[in-house]
Amino acid sequence: MSKTADSSATGNYRVNHLARGRTLRGLGLATCLALLLGLPLLVNEYQQFVVNTMVIYALIAVGFNVVLGYLGQLAFANAAFFGVGAYATGLTMVHLALPLPLALLAAGAAGTVAGIAVALPALRVQGHYLAIFTLAFGELMRWVYVHADAVTFGPSGFNVPRPAALGLLGSPERGKYYLFLAVAIIAIGATVRLLRSRFGRAFVAVRNNERAAASLGVSVARAKIIAFGWSGFLVGVAGGLYALLNGRVTPDSFGLAQLLLNFAIVMIGGLGSVLGSILGAILLTGAPELLRNFAGIEEIVFSLLLIGVLFFMPKGIGGLIAARIPALREPLHRE
């Protein structure tokens, strides 16, 4: 009897706890959305540009985390997907005069194709070999940008046309912000749904043990192709937004430095954490701007900040959130 009463009490507690968690999350999301929508009223054009950059990097980090954190593959083709998306958007607008929505779809499509292209060898190689292969893929893409002058405009890069509609809200940066925000919310929302579906669970099963996953009927090949393809799509779209943000696409933007920044964002945000990725992107794109006032020592301060975060939060921001705020704990977070 007492055992039944205990389990009933525990059950009630769990139900209440979950309901409270959902309410908290709902309230949190609504507050965040209201703040995000009102943000342009509080910032100047420079701050708006920085916020726009943060939104793009949040999308990149979530995309990269799908492969690195959820699928558990040591793949470094992120900068390549990013570049492919930026070039696809810019070039389709310049050469084919595509309207912006179609150009962004082209970025997503190009990123998906690049993602699947990287996934195929990932079926055969793993670990460090995959890391080297994907790094080489990134360099190959950069070589194409530089040397296929007739199409890509070579090392000088090219200007991306600025759609007039973006200026309708008074400032082009504000127009870009609402576009970027809408795209990011839809894309990240879709990613959360994907990760909570059987596909997301398949990614995590592959991450934890490929053979065990296969023995349970998970198609490892399909999981990898979907994860890489979706990652390519997200990062490709982010590349398209980046082309729009800067108004110019150059090969230099998609090299090793870009990859390292993406990697640092995911690691500091936390592997297998969507919220961590977003917060990592905000921290790592915002901190260099805040450190502008520390002329000459910003690199040192930035490095110390990174070391400090990793030292005190080895599981990243996502890990800290999972430990301190159970309501925000993500189900497939990598422990």
Added chain:
Amino acid sequence: MRRTTAIVLGALSFAVQSTGCVNAQETTSSPPIKIGMFAPLTGSAAFAAKVAYGASSVYKDINDHGGINGRKLELVLEDDACDPNKGIAAVKKLTAQDRVFLIHGGWCSNVVLAIKPEIERDNTLPYVVLGAASASISTPVTANIFQPVATTQAVANTMVDFALSRPDVKKVAIISHSDEWGKSHLQPAIDALKAHGLTPVETVYFERGSTDATSQTLKLRAAKPDAVLAVLYPAELAIYLRDAYKYGVRVPTIGTQGASIEDTERRIGIPDAVRDLYIFYPLSQTISSDQFKPWAEIFKKYYPAEPIDTITFIGVGGALAIADVIKRLGPDVTRERFLSEMNKLTNFDSGVQASTMSFSPLDHAGIKSGNMIHLVDGVPTIVSKLSTPKP
């Protein structure tokens, strides 16, 4: 001590006279004129931070002498890390947050080309390039963008003319970076050779960040050139010269203003490896000469820990031109009048640059030529002709 003081005072007086900025009678209560500056203070091109410091030392010196027409210059320096995204952020900060009167900045051409649409959009904002050399910055002309440094076009033409200054030079090879900066030198160089009825006997690419130039050096050696044009950044130029020395490529190498001869010698540490090196030199005198001492003293006064190099002074000519134009504006300093006066600047002799500077509404590339520098008995010396390599 007394001698040092005399030198410093002399230097300050020289600087101030050349900019025409002393006016002790005028009040200094007027608000300062804000000048925004951006340069790579961090990242792979951080060696060029000294370009910003060189220009900054001019502004500081002017302030120490009362400012211009009684108004001080307030410099706001931002880092672009040679990254287009950070460059755009820096420019947006300078314009939207710091609300500068004008911008004097940009060492990396890719950054300047990325911010160009931003500058074009705000066509009242005067923008004077700090050191970026790509010819695409000032061609075609944008009303508010001025380039007071030798463009890649001017540098490439000078390099080719210099290589062909020795009559027996018929075979010219090129080693270049494949980035925007490299290619913006490369094509004008090929065009200039074509104008002399020549084509490069070999063109090889050497990627930035590479640490070995063996394959490029062997390809160049196989082509048996009479001279090599090296469109390389400082680190890569040193690597190429080291490998060329190792593999016995004993022909004159002609470099761009992206590297300095003193720095290249220091990096390699083998005097014989730089024996046949000539570098485009944008300055009027060697930096160790007596004529250049006042400029060096001004720089040392404000940046005592920074070593002096050729590129330290690349942005100084632009800073002096800006100061000169502001001086001409008198008390009524507006952006419109500044742009108008910049367009009238003709044969402006900064005393620092190898040639005079001129702008017109149809031409905003202010510098058309430069000198070449070479080590003669280990001493940097300005030369006018290519000499025959010693055996």
